[in-house]
Amino acid sequence: MHNQEEEKIFLDKIDKEIKIEPKDWMPEQYRKTLIRQISQHAHSEIVGMLPEANWITRAPSLRRKATLIAKVQDEAGHGLYLYSAAETMNISRDEMIEQLHSGKAKYSSIFNYPTLSWADMGAIGWLVDGAAIMNQVPLCRCSYGPYARAMIRICKEESFHQRQGFEILLTLSKGSEAQKQMAQDSINRWWWPSIMMFGPNDDASPHSKQSMAWKIKRFSNDELRQKFIDVCAEQVKILGLTLPDEKLKWNEERKHYDFGEINWEEFWNVVNGNGPCNKERLAARVKAHEDGAWVREAAAAHAKKNPRPLKGRLATV
Amino acid sequence: MNELINYTLQLADNSLILGHRNSEWTGHGPILEQDIAISNIVLDLIGQARNFYQYAAVLINNSTNQQFNQSTTEDTLAYLRNENEFKNCLLVEQPNGDWAKTILRQFFFSAYQFYLYQHLQNSNDETIAAIAEKSLKEVTYHLRWSSEWIIRLGDGTEESNSRMQKAIDDLWMYTDEFFEASSYELFAANEGFGAGVSLLKKDWMKKVKDVFDEATLSVPAELKQQIKWFGKEGKHSEHLGYILTEMQFLQREYPNSIW
Numbered sequence: 084m085h086n087q088e089e090e091k092i093f094l095d096k097i098d099k100e101i102k103i104e105p106k107d108w109m110p111e112q113y114r115k116t117l118i119r120q121i122s123q124h125a126h127s128e129i130v131g132m133l134p135e136a137n138w139i140t141r142a143p144s145l146r147r148k149a150t151l152i153a154k155v156q157d158e159a160g161h162g163l164y165l166y167s168a169a170e171t172m173n174i175s176r177d178e179m180i181e182q183l184h185s186g187k188a189k190y191s192s193i194f195n196y197p198t199l200s201w202a203d204m205g206a207i208g209w210l211v212d213g214a215a216i217m218n219q220v221p222l223c224r225c226s227y228g229p230y231a232r233a234m235i236r237i238c239k240e241e242s243f244h245q246r247q248g249f250e251i252l253l254t255l256s257k258g259s260e261a262q263k264q265m266a267q268d269s270i271n272r273w274w275w276p277s278i279m280m281f282g283p284n285d286d287a288s289p290h291s292k293q294s295m296a297w298k299i300k301r302f303s304n305d306e307l308r309q310k311f312i313d314v315c316a317e318q319v320k321i322l323g324l325t326l327p328d329e330k331l332k333w334n335e336e337r338k339h340y341d342f343g344e345i346n347w348e349e350f351w352n353v354v355n356g357n358g359p360c361n362k363e364r365l366a367a368r369v370k371a372h373e374d375g376a377w378v379r380e381a382a383a384a385h386a387k388k389n390p391r392p393l394k395g396r397l398a399t400v
Numbered sequence: 401m402n403e404l405i406n407y408t409l410q411l412a413d414n415s416l417i418l419g420h421r422n423s424e425w426t427g428h429g430p431i432l433e434q435d436i437a438i439s440n441i442v443l444d445l446i447g448q449a450r451n452f453y454q455y456a457a458v459l460i461n462n463s464t465n466q467q468f469n470q471s472t473t474e475d476t477l478a479y480l481r482n483e484n485e486f487k488n489c490l491l492v493e494q495p496n497g498d499w500a501k502t503i504l505r506q507f508f509f510s511a512y513q514f515y516l517y518q519h520l521q522n523s524n525d526e527t528i529a530a531i532a533e534k535s536l537k538e539v540t541y542h543l544r545w546s547s548e549w550i551i552r553l554g555d556g557t558e559e560s561n562s563r564m565q566k567a568i569d570d571l572w573m574y575t576d577e578f579f580e581a582s583s584y585e586l587f588a589a590n591e592g593f594g595a596g597v598s599l600l601k602k603d604w605m606k607k608v609k610d611v612f613d614e615a616t617l618s619v620p621a622e623l624k625q626q627i628k629w630f631g632k633e634g635k636h637s638e639h640l641g642y643i644l645t646e647m648q649f650l651q652r653e654y655p656n657s658i659w
């Protein structure tokens with residue numbers, strides 16, 4: 084029997100900015116919303132490894148190769164933290180992965196775009212990680228404790244990724260004409276999908292209002308998008324490059340940049356599975372999982388036969 | 401001098417090419433935790449390669465023998481040498497195959513590297529000694545990690561055991577190359593900056609045997625390569641050409657660019 088007493092305690096905590104912890108009572112819808120959001124976020128980290136992993140073997144210098152691998156590896160770590168955070172709400176990683184593979188759970192649509200040049204490693208860092216940070220910094224204050232704590236660790240690394248990405252573009256922008264063009268072309272392709280990462284306009288965003296009330300979300304999609312555009316419109320000047328939006332213009336009255344109309348048809352198309360790489364991305368995850376099945380079975384069988392962990396017994400090495 | 405350069409390049413090439421191969425797993429590992437683990441190993445290997453390339457570049461740039469271009473860097477060495485200039489052993493360029501094959505390749509190489517670097521710590525070349533000493537901590541971990549996986553897979557399920565055994569059948573023939581010295585390795589051992597590779601064989605075989613025993617895998621008969629076809633002398637398998645084509649494409653396509 085869920086009584087009003089418990090609901091009152093819950094809302095009181097939300098009100099006083101006291102974190103909700105796994106053992107606390109919470110409304111079923113709060114739990115569902117968070118599972119949906121955290122697992123979607125975890126899946127995005129994991130699927131998000133693919134477009135960048137695509138350039139690891141072609142990275143143009145040893146230093147770039149190492150930092151790119153480290154970055155993709157960070158994303159795997161983010162996925163791990165987030166799966167663990169979601170697991171505190173009584174759902175297993177296996178279940179979540181199953182939902183990803185069946186298409187029931189979504190991941191960020193941005194990763195359904197292809198990485199076509201080295202400059203994309205820069206544009207993804209600058210714009211995609213950049214947009215992610217905009218979204219995620221407020222999540223460090225999310226009312227659910229485990230999620231908020233995971234986000235604090237993640238945000239530190241994401242801002243490093245963003246600087247790294249910007250630095251890749253900066254190097255290209257100071258390079259040869261061909262490199263400069265490579266950078267501009269990449270920004271042209273990633274800009275619009277990046278600003279779509281904030282989700283639909285506020286009036287078309289079904290879950291937002293309740294999430295704001297529960298302090299899962301702190302700012303609306305449009306607020307965050309505007310903030311991101313304002314920052315990027317300035318940063319792109321340092322690169323000596325441009326954002327592909329003719330309507331982008333400082334509005335002295337609003338103290339914000341005005342910008343052009345977002346192509347929501349494209350957005351919904353990609354969300355619904357028709358982006359350039361939806362099939363490839365999901366297929367790559369499913370393949371890794373299926374190819375790994377015998378490995379996981381073997382590890383489990385061995386652990387069952389040998390309850391003592393291997394580490395101690397091989398200490399002589 | 402040339403021998404020292406070649407010797408250093410060989411150490412670098414082995415680490416780079418194995419790191420490159422392993423990095424093909426990043427994002428595609430069988431378990432998220434192991435995706436991270438193998439990427440860690442990649443980072444160590446690339447770090448080793450960079451240290452050795454940087455040293456080779458110094459040697460080359462200081463060399464009065466001007467058969468090499470001036471202003472050599474770690475990147476010109478990695479990205480602008482041709483197949484026949486690469487000195488890595490054939491094992492490290494072999495395709496990843498399944499997780500069993502990748503693990504076994506890592507295990508064979510890490511065990512070799514473990515005993516090699518123990519010797520190189522005492523190299524009379526200070527830089528080689530210092531890099532070996534620093535890398536040995538990493539290699540020790542790689543060896544432990546890969547040994548544990550050999551045991552898990554060997555003594556896991558029937559399927560994992562037979563996949564391991566298949567991997568052994570595929571890769572065993574490449575291990576002999578470790579212990580057959582090239583001309584610059586012989587020179588290096590005589591001069592005291594390198595290790596006598598044939599002397600590493602006993603320890604390596606014992607290690608392999610111990611781990612295989614625990615993994616319930618059978619150790620193949622010792623194999624002597626009938627034809628001397630050695631990567632360390634620049635004679636590679638067909639695989640290396642594809643690795644380099646992919647790896648070097650940007651540097652070749654946009655020469656003299658800064659990345």
Ligand SMILES: [Fe+2]
Binds near residue numbers: 128157158161237241
């Ligand atoms: Fe991330």
Ligand SMILES: [Fe+2]
Binds near residue numbers: 241
């Ligand atoms: Fe990131």
